[in-house]
Every structure is written in structure tokens, then in C-alpha cells.
Amino acid sequence: MFLFRRTLVGAGESYLISGLQLEFFWSDIGNGEKTSLWFDRWCDLCPLSSYVSPRQMNQEGLSIFSTISEVVHDSSWDWPEAWRDDIPVLYQLRPLRLNPYKSDEIKWRNEDGSLESFSTRLAWNALRSRGQETSWHNLIWSSVSIPRHAFMSWLIFRRKLSTQDRIQVWNLASGSLNLMCCLLCYKDVESHNHLFFECSYSNQIWCSLRSKGGMSHIQGKWDDIATWLIPRATSKSARVVIAKLLMATIAYYIWQERNARFFKNQLRPPEKVEKLIVNRIRLKLHSLKFKMNDRVRRILDDWKIASEDVRMDD
Incomplete structure (x- = not known):
């Protein structure tokens, strides 16, 4: 029904259907080691690459390949202090608790914000146009x-x-x-x-x-x-x-x-x-x-x- 293609955009992994990037694929965070900090979708502000340039990343010891696990310590965000005034949106993120015993998973995000394992049924219901139900x-x-x-x-x-x-x-x-x-x-x-x-x-x-x-x-x-x-x-x-x-x-x-x-x-x-x-x-x-x-x-x-x-x- 759909042709799926997983590609690398910069360093982050993005899921494409028929060449169009969709907002439905989100990372269900476990230990944060497989989720791109900048390019994957895991919060409502993502992708964070729209706020932070590669140059700013490099200046603070990060890179386009950074994962979430690099900036979360003891359930708190460890952002560079220099970004507090320049990129305040990062400090509005809610604390994230990592689970060292669970790997990150890519899941389908429903309209209500819940994450589920992908199925063609979920994709069809999300992407199809709905008309008025007929009596016949x-x-x-x-x-x-x-x-x-x-x-x-x-x-x-x-x-x-x-x-x-x-x-x-x-x-x-x-x-x-x-x-x-x-x-x-x-x-x-x-x-x-x-x-x-x-x-x-x-x-x-x-x-x-x-x-x-x-x-x-x-x-x-x-x-x-x-x-x-x-x-x-x-x-x-x-x-x-x-x-x-x-x-x-x-x-x-x-x-x-x-x-x-x-x-x-x-x-x-x-x-x-x-x-x-x-x-x-x-x-x-x-x-x-x-x-x-x-x-x-x-x-x-x-x-x-x-x-x-x-x-x-x-």
C-alpha cells in the first residue's frame, strides 16, 4: 500500500512515504542512544535543528550526530549555559527520564498524541480522506x-x-x-x-x-x-x-x-x-x-x- 524509505537527513533519521516527510513517526525514548537529538521527532518542538545551527552545535562540543543521551543526565537537560539567552526554547522542554534497559523505538503517533507500533491500518486511517458516511x-x-x-x-x-x-x-x-x-x-x-x-x-x-x-x-x-x-x-x-x-x-x-x-x-x-x-x-x-x-x-x-x-x- 505504501512505499517506505528510511533516509539520513544530515545525521538524523527521517521516515518518508512517497517522498514526503510525515509527522507521524516519533521516537519512543528509552535510553536515548538511538534517537537523533536534532532531527528525529520525539517532542512537540522537534526537529530541534530548526533552532540550533550546526555551527552552534560544534561550538559547544556537540555535533549533528548527537543523540538525546548526550544531553540528559539524571532526568535533567544539560544544555550549554551560553544557549540560555540565545536559544531559550530548549529550556522549556519538560524533563526526560531515560531508561538504560530499554532501547529507543520508532512508533506511530496518533492524533491524540499516543504512540503505537506501526501498522498499515494506522497509516491508512491517518492519511486517507474521509467523506460523509452514506446510508447505503x-x-x-x-x-x-x-x-x-x-x-x-x-x-x-x-x-x-x-x-x-x-x-x-x-x-x-x-x-x-x-x-x-x-x-x-x-x-x-x-x-x-x-x-x-x-x-x-x-x-x-x-x-x-x-x-x-x-x-x-x-x-x-x-x-x-x-x-x-x-x-x-x-x-x-x-x-x-x-x-x-x-x-x-x-x-x-x-x-x-x-x-x-x-x-x-x-x-x-x-x-x-x-x-x-x-x-x-x-x-x-x-x-x-x-x-x-x-x-x-x-x-x-x-x-x-x-x-x-x-x-x-x-
């Missing part, structure tokens, strides 16, 4: 999702697919106003709302399969389906799991069919796409664990899956 995230991201189908659903919720209505907006800048109709029904303008599932082609597929997910009463509109599923999204019941799989899988194959027509001029009747969807979900159901009861058995029978063919949840 549990609907598409879960352990039972088919990853490529979940990603497609994410694009649909965010209206990021390259549908013709979006392409038209891009073409306005070039002066082209050509707009293609839906390649599935050859009627209305292609848009997210139309494809999922107001188009007569995609709606036929939805209406044919929706009962298998317990959604016979839900009309073929993406927002209506999502509105019904979102409050149930965290449920682990077989019916809800299948309903989520069904919504995402139908959407995936509808977009796949659209692209086959757009780029390859290959057409398939809706009945054939329905079989592909059913087979893909049946394959996924074989990999899931269910707590078996009469209701679950009836659901599996509807998918032509024998209860003995699936894993039981203890």
Missing part, C-alpha cells in the same frame, strides 16, 4: 458481497457510470450534441435511472427474478429497491442476503449487456441474461453458511439448491 454502505459492502458486483453498485449509487446522459454533458464542451438512446430498449435516453431498472429490457429481468429475493412488491426503480433494502442491510437472514446479491448481480449483468452491445454489437435476449444471473447467485450461495431451518430450506429449494449442498452455520 452496508447494502453493498459486506462479507457476502461479490466484489465486482459490489463495486458496480457503488458506481451506480454515486452515479459514476459512463451513461449517455453523462457523456452528453462532456460533449457539450466540444460542441457535439449527439445523444444515443438506450441500447437495450432503443427507446428512452440512457441514464442510471433508466438502466436500473426502468428500461423495458432490464425491467423484464428484474420482474422475472425479484420474487427470488422476496421483493415481489418492489417496482423496478433503483431508489425504491434501495429504500426497501437499506433498513435491512445488516441482517444476516438468508432472504436479505439473497435480496442484496440479487440487486447487485442484476445491475452488474445489465451493465455488462449494455457494454457488449455498445462495444461489440453483441445482443442477448433477457432470458439468457436471467439464467446467467441465477447461476452466478447459486454459485455464491454454495459458498455461504446458513443456519438451517424450514424457512431457509424453502428459500434454497426456490434456487434449486439442496440443503445438504450448503455449509451449515454452527
Whole structure:
């Protein structure tokens, strides 16, 4: 995920990610023998090299290679007296108690100032940008999702697919106003709302399969389906799991069919796409664990899956 590079800046060790120095790597001081006095981060004023020049260091018997252990004695700072007036900030540092039996360690500093052993999770949480949590995230991201189908659903919720209505907006800048109709029904303008599932082609597929997910009463509109599923999204019941799989899988194959027509001029009747969807979900159901009861058995029978063919949840 990240490329780490440890380099020597002057005498102090610095940690870089993607070429940028970060403030997250701090020294957890033990005996102070491995931590650069001037260049490493170990207090809020660091790096101290911003206050003390190499010339000043040399004048007082120190160097750019000095470590913390050289200026801490009996838990007190032993700064040159000449710096008291010239560099008063050094005398504001809190006393530091060294542990002769513990080595210094580089750790990750959290936002609250605590130090932890580094992990990619800590780095990711600190560096990533955070958006507002959506109401539908549990609907598409879960352990039972088919990853490529979940990603497609994410694009649909965010209206990021390259549908013709979006392409038209891009073409306005070039002066082209050509707009293609839906390649599935050859009627209305292609848009997210139309494809999922107001188009007569995609709606036929939805209406044919929706009962298998317990959604016979839900009309073929993406927002209506999502509105019904979102409050149930965290449920682990077989019916809800299948309903989520069904919504995402139908959407995936509808977009796949659209692209086959757009780029390859290959057409398939809706009945054939329905079989592909059913087979893909049946394959996924074989990999899931269910707590078996009469209701679950009836659901599996509807998918032509024998209860003995699936894993039981203890």
C-alpha cells in the first residue's frame, strides 16, 4: 500500500512515504542512544535543528550526530549555559527520564498524541480522506458481497457510470450534441435511472427474478429497491442476503449487456441474461453458511439448491 524509505537527513533519521516527510513517526525514548537529538521527532518542538545551527552545535562540543543521551543526565537537560539567552526554547522542554534497559523505538503517533507500533491500518486511517458516511454502505459492502458486483453498485449509487446522459454533458464542451438512446430498449435516453431498472429490457429481468429475493412488491426503480433494502442491510437472514446479491448481480449483468452491445454489437435476449444471473447467485450461495431451518430450506429449494449442498452455520 505504501512505499517506505528510511533516509539520513544530515545525521538524523527521517521516515518518508512517497517522498514526503510525515509527522507521524516519533521516537519512543528509552535510553536515548538511538534517537537523533536534532532531527528525529520525539517532542512537540522537534526537529530541534530548526533552532540550533550546526555551527552552534560544534561550538559547544556537540555535533549533528548527537543523540538525546548526550544531553540528559539524571532526568535533567544539560544544555550549554551560553544557549540560555540565545536559544531559550530548549529550556522549556519538560524533563526526560531515560531508561538504560530499554532501547529507543520508532512508533506511530496518533492524533491524540499516543504512540503505537506501526501498522498499515494506522497509516491508512491517518492519511486517507474521509467523506460523509452514506446510508447505503452496508447494502453493498459486506462479507457476502461479490466484489465486482459490489463495486458496480457503488458506481451506480454515486452515479459514476459512463451513461449517455453523462457523456452528453462532456460533449457539450466540444460542441457535439449527439445523444444515443438506450441500447437495450432503443427507446428512452440512457441514464442510471433508466438502466436500473426502468428500461423495458432490464425491467423484464428484474420482474422475472425479484420474487427470488422476496421483493415481489418492489417496482423496478433503483431508489425504491434501495429504500426497501437499506433498513435491512445488516441482517444476516438468508432472504436479505439473497435480496442484496440479487440487486447487485442484476445491475452488474445489465451493465455488462449494455457494454457488449455498445462495444461489440453483441445482443442477448433477457432470458439468457436471467439464467446467467441465477447461476452466478447459486454459485455464491454454495459458498455461504446458513443456519438451517424450514424457512431457509424453502428459500434454497426456490434456487434449486439442496440443503445438504450448503455449509451449515454452527
